[in-house]
Amino acid sequence: MALIREGMLYEAIISLLDDLGKPYATPSGFWKSSGRILVKFYKGFKTHELLMAVKNPVLNIVRDPLLYYRTAFKAESSGLTPEDYVVDEVSGRVFLRNAEAYLLLDLIRTVDHGKYSLFEYDLREIRVNPHIHLVLEPYSRCYSSLIEMIIYTTKIRARDQLSTTELETALRSIEYSYNVAVKTCMDNAYMDLANKIRKVVEDWLGK
Ligand SMILES: Cc1cc2nc3c(=O)[nH]c(=O)nc-3n(C[C@H](O)[C@H](O)[C@H](O)COP(=O)(O)O)c2cc1C
Structure with a gap:
């Protein structure tokens, strides 16, 4: 089971197809308010541009700092490889293979706030990755x-x-x-x- 509390800022990696139809992933915060999922993304980043165009991104629930590093610093790190992604060819949704769970989103509306946009999503489904074995490691x-x-x-x-x-x-x-x-x-x-x-x-x- 994946728990998303109302009114708490979480971190995840948002994934979607880019303008060339290739998987793209970036760290992003998100929170739940009145049942909707909200993402605040700053303009000027490619991710913002893609979020404006792609209506069905996925929030990947991830703990490994290496995944955050590789997706935040695509040029400076080795980035992700095609094997790191699973693409649902029918829906066009992009998933990170090693995420613990996925929030499948459908865009309701975007609100322009000048330097950033607020993306409001319907949470269509929470899917736990069936291939991930539950390993309980102490908090560090x-x-x-x-x-x-x-x-x-x-x-x-x-x-x-x-x-x-x-x-x-x-x-x-x-x-x-x-x-x-x-x-x-x-x-x-x-x-x-x-x-x-x-x-x-x-x-x-x-x-
Ligand atoms: C854990 C984490 C959370 C982040 N959350 C956000 C966010 O909520 N909104 C935002 O605009 N940038 C956020 N960032 C910064 C973007 O991920 C970062 O600018 C990213 O490199 C943009 O990617 P792009 O240039 O490929 O679009 C976050 C970064 C990290 C590491």
């Missing part, structure tokens, strides 16, 4: 610290739209989460991801 801040780092790194990539204060806040947040990662990812391979993300930021800022 390693995962949340990495996802925090990735979120703030996407903000830094769009740094020309940030004020100096916002840029400083984003950098401080990355540093804070990096320190949590050092303590909690310890000598696991995920520590390499934390170092990689930090290096991407340093390269951008010419450090």
